[in-house]
Amino acid sequence: xxxxxxxxxxxxxxxxxxxxxxxxxxxxxxxxxxxxxxxxxxxxxxxxxxxxxxxxxxxxxxxxxxxxxxxxxxxxxxxxxxxxxxxxxxxxxxxxxxxxxxxxxxxxxxxxxxxxxxxxxxxxxxxxxxxxxxxxxxxxxxxxxxxxxxxxxxxxxxxxxxxxxxxxxxxxxxxxxxxxxxxxxxxxxxxxxxxxxxxxxxxxxxxxxxxxxxxxxxxxxxxxxxxxxxxxxxxxxxxxxxxxxxxxxxxxxxxxxxxxxxxxxxxxxxxxxxxxxxxxxxxxxxxxxxxxxxxxxxxxxxxxxxxxxxxxxxxxxxxxxxxxxxxxxxxxxxxxxxxxxxxxxxxxxxxxxxxxxxxxxxxxxxxxxxxxxxxxxxxxxxxxxxxxxxxxxxxxxxxxxxxxxxxxxxxxxxxxxxxxxxxxxxxxxxxxxxxxxxxxxxxxxxxxxxxxxxxxxxxxxxxxxxxxxxxxxxxxxxxxxxxxxxxxxxxx
Amino acid sequence: xxxxxxxxxxxxxxxxxxxxxxxxxxxxxxxxxxxxxxxxxxxxxxxxxxxxxxxxxxxxxxxxxxxxxxxxxxxxxxxxxxxxxxxxxxxxxxxxxxxxxxxxxxxxxxxxxxxxxxxxxxxxxxx
Numbered sequence: 001x002x003x004x005x006x007x008x009x010x011x012x013x014x015x016x017x018x019x020x021x022x023x024x025x026x027x028x029x030x031x032x033x034x035x036x037x038x039x040x041x042x043x044x045x046x047x048x049x050x051x052x053x054x055x056x057x058x059x060x061x062x063x064x065x066x067x068x069x070x071x072x073x074x075x076x077x078x079x080x081x082x083x084x085x086x087x088x089x090x091x092x093x094x095x096x097x098x099x100x101x102x103x104x105x106x107x108x109x110x111x112x113x114x115x116x117x118x119x120x121x122x123x124x125x126x127x128x129x130x131x132x133x134x135x136x137x138x139x140x141x142x143x144x145x146x147x148x149x150x151x152x153x154x155x156x157x158x159x160x161x162x163x164x165x166x167x168x169x170x171x172x173x174x175x176x177x178x179x180x181x182x183x184x185x186x187x188x189x190x191x192x193x194x195x196x197x198x199x200x201x202x203x204x205x206x207x208x209x210x211x212x213x214x215x216x217x218x219x220x221x222x223x224x225x226x227x228x229x230x231x232x233x234x235x236x237x238x239x240x241x242x243x244x245x246x247x248x249x250x251x252x253x254x255x256x257x258x259x260x261x262x263x264x265x266x267x268x269x270x271x272x273x274x275x276x277x278x279x280x281x282x283x284x285x286x287x288x289x290x291x292x293x294x295x296x297x298x299x300x301x302x303x304x305x306x307x308x309x310x311x312x313x314x315x316x317x318x319x320x321x322x323x324x325x326x327x328x329x330x331x332x333x334x335x336x337x338x339x340x341x342x343x344x345x346x347x348x349x350x351x352x353x354x355x356x357x358x359x360x361x362x363x364x365x366x367x368x369x370x371x372x373x374x375x376x377x378x379x380x381x382x383x384x385x386x387x388x389x390x391x392x393x394x395x396x397x398x399x400x401x402x403x404x405x406x407x408x409x410x411x412x413x414x415x416x417x418x419x420x421x422x423x424x425x426x427x428x429x430x431x432x433x434x435x436x437x438x439x440x441x442x443x444x445x446x447x448x449x450x451x452x453x454x455x456x457x458x459x460x461x462x463x464x465x466x467x468x469x470x471x472x473x474x475x476x477x478x479x480x481x482x483x484x485x486x487x488x489x490x491x492x
Numbered sequence: 493x494x495x496x497x498x499x500x501x502x503x504x505x506x507x508x509x510x511x512x513x514x515x516x517x518x519x520x521x522x523x524x525x526x527x528x529x530x531x532x533x534x535x536x537x538x539x540x541x542x543x544x545x546x547x548x549x550x551x552x553x554x555x556x557x558x559x560x561x562x563x564x565x566x567x568x569x570x571x572x573x574x575x576x577x578x579x580x581x582x583x584x585x586x587x588x589x590x591x592x593x594x595x596x597x598x599x600x601x602x603x604x605x606x607x608x609x610x611x612x613x614x615x616x617x618x619x
Contacts, residue, residue: 293577295578298577397567398569402566473526480495484563487537
């Protein structure tokens with residue numbers, strides 16, 4: 001539908017719902033939307049095209065590579081498959097802290113998104129999925145490419161999924177999807193039937209049955225109450241052998257973790273998603289934990305009398321102390337993650353950095369450093385084991401050697417993505433992270449296929465930083481080879 | 493971009509061996525070979541295939557200096573063991589059982605596996 005209106009001296013196209021969605025995403029600070037086109041979202045992709053044409057009218061919308069005008073943003077990034085677009089949106093959130101956005105057409109396109117959305121959901125990433133639907137005039141008619149999208153997305157986007165059936169409802173649908181994704185750290189979904197996308201946008205009138213929403217989300221400061229911090233400090237001060245386990249929630253709490261561990265004489269193990277939360281050469285750091293972890297992490301958990309868990313939902317209980325072995329304190333931004341993996345004596349809901357900072361004044365420096373020194377000796381021996389393992393002959397190459405040699409050449413500020421499978425083990429054990437590096441993989445869903453699309457999203461977000469995608473041949477054959485075509489399309 | 497080419501769905505193969513005491517099931521586990529580096533070249537990217545230990549360091553040097561995206565294809569041994577940090581008796585037994593049941597190609601690595609297991613348990617190889 002083309003709607004013309006006169007703006008005083010010429011006829012121009014009225015702003016459609018599709019145009020408004022683009023404009024509103026810009027207001028939310030979105031720079032990139034990862035997607036794949038389809039006729040169920042033509043009215044939305046037209047919004048991107050109109051914005052590009054407005055940004056570069058002289059060239060008919062053709063843009064110099066890499067030069068993105070501010071009023072053209074967000075830009076449409078074409079993936080090879082909707083699942084890859086969803087992985088990219090999740091990775092954008094992981095590496096930037098911003099909300100990730102993906103766009104897919106009705107029916108098959110929407111179904112393809114699912115695995116990538118579940119990956120974002122299970123790793124608590126804010127992602128908004130915008131999907132097309134059959135026209136409102138055909139909905140409920142078993143029309144071509146019509147599936148029950150509300151039901152399809154109801155689990156992965158359980159916090160918010162809505163279908164926009166009126167141009168006056170699109171504003172609050174978009175606003176709520178972004179705000180809920182950011183405040184709940186979850187996946188949300190806005191379904192827009194194709195005829196609605198092409199209708200002229202309507203600002204909701206000031207009357208009954210209208211919603212008046214706005215843009216913007218400011219993350220709060222979340223700190224436990226002082227009385228609870230003191231109780232936590234009592235537990236930690238009473239212990240002789242303190243083990244810390246940190247995860248993705250501690251990624252911006254590096255200096256606080258170091259200070260707390262120093263005062264407590266604690267060792268620090270890192271869950272896989274928290275690999276970048278602490279430089280590996282930090283005193284007392286025992287590296288990764290779990291099946292793909294280190295022996296000192298294992299020893300620490302077997303021998304500790306106190307556990308401090310920060311920003312982690314590390315699932316494997318056999319790698320944690322036995323129930324009753326250790327008194328335990330946990331800090332997590334989400335109350336629902338507390339007391340989940342080990343019985344906690346004091347479970348604190350709060351931001352990792354803020355809460356640890358608030359805890360510090362109550363902690364007493366432990367004079368006995370023996371526990372930590374033992375772990376440091378253990379780490380030196382573990383590193384020798386790793387080197388010996390990497391030098392073991394194999395036919396033809398030893399996979400550990402490939403990572404051992406890469407580790408010697410890691411550039412500053414590098415970003416790593418790893419796939420599920422044995423690759424994740426070598427990534428976990430052999431790469432020593434330094435301050436300023438980033439790394440991620442599919443932590444909770446542990447799906448195959450994220451390494452390559454994650455790397456593409458990382459490179460878009462940080463074009464000047466070296467990005468490494470580490471994948472096995474299984475993941476490459478499943479989807480990585482197709483991502484190489486996306487790399488070819490955009491790398492220049 | 494690194495591709496570990498071992499023609500095997502390796503983690504699951506090791507899980508079969510260590511947890512289920514089952515040998516590698518070729519019909520499910522073996523992957524077809526594919527020329528990853530040559531494919532990267534065909535796209536105008538850089539492909540580097542490495543299958544000799546003495547060339548691994550040099551390959552990374554070349555990759556890090558490249559003027560374009562690089563695919564490093566490392567041809568690796570599918571039988572190199574995936575060892576947990578602490579090898580329990582139960583897992584070692586399961587592994588031995590899998591080999592006895594006639595795992596098609598695990599035999600040549602059993603020596604390495606035991607060596608690695610000892611290194612994991614005692615901290616230093618052979619100590």
